[in-house]
Amino acid sequence: MKLEALPVIKGDFNLQNYEETYNTFDWQETEKNFTWSETGKVNMAYEAIDRHAESDRKDKIALYYKDPERNEKYTFKDMKDYTNKAANVLKTYGNVSKGDRVFVFMPRSPELYFAVLGAIKTGAIVGPLFEAFMEGAVRDRLQDSEAKVLVTTPELLKRVPVDELPALKTVFLVGEGIKEDEKYINFLEKLNQASDQFEIEWVDRTDGLILHYTSGSTGKPKGVLHVHNAMIQHYQTAKWVLDLQEEDIYWCTADPGWITGTSYGIFGPWLTGTTNVIVGGRFKPDNWYETIQDFGITVWYSAPTAFRMLMGAGDEIVKKFDLSSLRHILSVGEPLNPEVVRWGMKVFNLRIHDTWWMTETGAQLICNYPCLEIKPGSMGKPIPGVEAAIVDNQGNVLPPNRMGNLAIKKGWPAMMHSIWNNPEKYESYFMPGDWYVSGDSAYMDEEGYFWFQGRVDDVIMTSGERVGPFEVESKLIEHPAIAEAGVIGKPDPVRGEIIKAFVALREGIEQTDELVEEIRQFVKTGLSAHAAPREIEFRDKLPKTRSGKIMRRVLKAWELDLPTGDLSTMED
Ligand code: PRX
DSSP states (O other): OOOOOBOOOOSOOSOOOHHHHHHHOOHHHHHTTSTHHHHSOBOHHIIIIIHHHTSTTTTSEEEEEEOSSOEEEEEHHHHHHHHHHHHHHHHHHHOOOTTOEEEEESOSOHHHHHHHHHHHHTTOEEEEEOTTBOHHHHHHHHHHHTOSEEEEOHHHHTTOOGGGOTTOOEEEEOSSSOOOOSSEEEHHHHHHHSOSOOOOOOBOTTSEEEEEEEOOSSSSOEEEEEEGGGHHHHHHHHHHTSOOOTTOEEEEOOOTTSHHHHIIIIIHHHHTTOEEEEEOSOOOHHHHHHHHHHHTOOEEEEOHHHHHHHHHTOSTGGGGSOOTTOOEEEEESSOOOHHHHHHHHHHTSSOEEEEEOOTTTOSOOEEOOTTSOBOTTOOBEEOTTOOEEEEOTTSOBOOTTOOEEEEEESOOTTSOOEETTOHHHHHTTEETTTEEEEEEEEEEOTTSOEEEEEESSSOEEETTEEEOHHHHHHHHTTSTTEEEEEEEEEEETTTEEEEEEEEEEOTTOOOOHHHHHHHHHHHHHHTBGGGSOSEEEEOSSOOBBTTSOBOHHHHHHHHHTOOOOOOTTBOO
16 A cells, blocks of 8 residues: 655754755765865774864763663763774784774674774774674685784684684684783783874775675675775765754664664764764664663664564554654665554654665665655655666666666765775676666656665565575585575565575485474574575475576576566576
8 A cells, every 4th residue: 555655844954955955965065074175184983083082072972882781881082092092902913004904703892893993093994794694604704805803702703714814814802711822812901901092094085994795696795895985975974864963862773794884883973973872782672662762862773674573563562662752763774665664653753764775885875854755665865966867778767667777877975996806896886877786676756756676686685684695505505415506585574585495405315304404504503694594495406597507586486476487598
């Protein structure tokens, strides 16, 4: 059922008139906020932290941190001191300098944020790894990037195949009872002893900042490199889209292992001098509502899967909490169903603002804004300074209401700089006419609202996390019982999609429930929990092209009872 459009909200928003701003805005206006407009050099960590620590905001809370064991707060001045200390530790004991890859693999904690920003102060490129990654996923990323330094915990170190990582020189351990030697350094101990004075490494705007690995439909995960220049768009979208203002208490639920957790869990809020709430631990509906109540969250950025889980927990528990501080809610990562928008109106009496972007785009591109009507189910309109269109496979712009490739005119400030060690892959994102092609299909209506239709490729979005089927298939065929494997996304009412694997076993292997469970565990422990197939179906043979590629489209058609389409390339 189609929902009525939700009217604009009236208020003192940072973006007051979308049309007018869209027609007149120039990114140079935003650039003037940062040091390079005066000195030619810049550093993200300076702009996000030190600048405020040296201003009237120095005693303002920058970070509230909470998990089941800790409940702490840090002012901008504290953050400056701790990130300086972290920078000193990394430089002194890890010999970190500009351009080195420093990976951070640990659960959320204040130290994770000190390490990330400290590394940026040294001019290093940070590689954040999601804490649920298992050995295979960790190895691929550290090897490809030739990481020199890793910050991790003794617990997670078990998943780091250090012997297979010749480039890795120093491992900082965050935890207790650490035995140090030349390679392994006690991070917390050194942090306590370090000076809180640090000479920031000033860099060019096109120098590397952060490396996020992400999955496509083929091959291993790719390292998407972002540079300091992205701050222009992080800052401006934190203003226009998150609508962050001086008094706001902001909460982004994403982990910094994913780009939402860095662009909008670190950079956006702190570039604008906003109080940022970070919560560790696992998802439980009660804790989430309690977080909003206890911190007085005003702006909340989350994802459709989380909203659907809250919706599933029922409206009764909402009533136990005082959520009246909330004024602005946003969503990213997967299609935001109109039902969820309707639920949001009912329980929060607020509109949920969908935002569209990708790891490669570095920052939000197509969004809903308080000052614009929301059409539930639509991702909204491009941010000022960005041109979006629907193009055909030759790069021709299509008229309204025609489905095609969602494309963005190359050159927005936060656009990826490159794909690590893979210029061909980088080039493959672009089409004639300087269009960046997203891999999403969509259409634009007569009023310029964009509507998501699906992925063009086989990439799976499960609980808002992007999983490449190839990575899962590769892991599956490492299992001694498996001859062939094909992996698809199967629609799911809560998670968007779940991972389903079709598996052909080796000769003589019996199909048992124990084997299903064993295979699932094999992927879980070898790759990561979110990549493990929820469903496994045995088949004698899988559909393949004559060149031996698994035809996922046929698997999907089987699963969904759809016509299989053209089978002329299929082997007999
Ligand atoms: O398919 C789109 C989906 O997520 C993909 C990008 O995934 P990732 O790089 O992990 O980044 C996610 C968070 C920035 C897109 O190609 N996606 C993202 N936002 C939306 C979305 N699908 C529908 N609606 C959205 N708002």
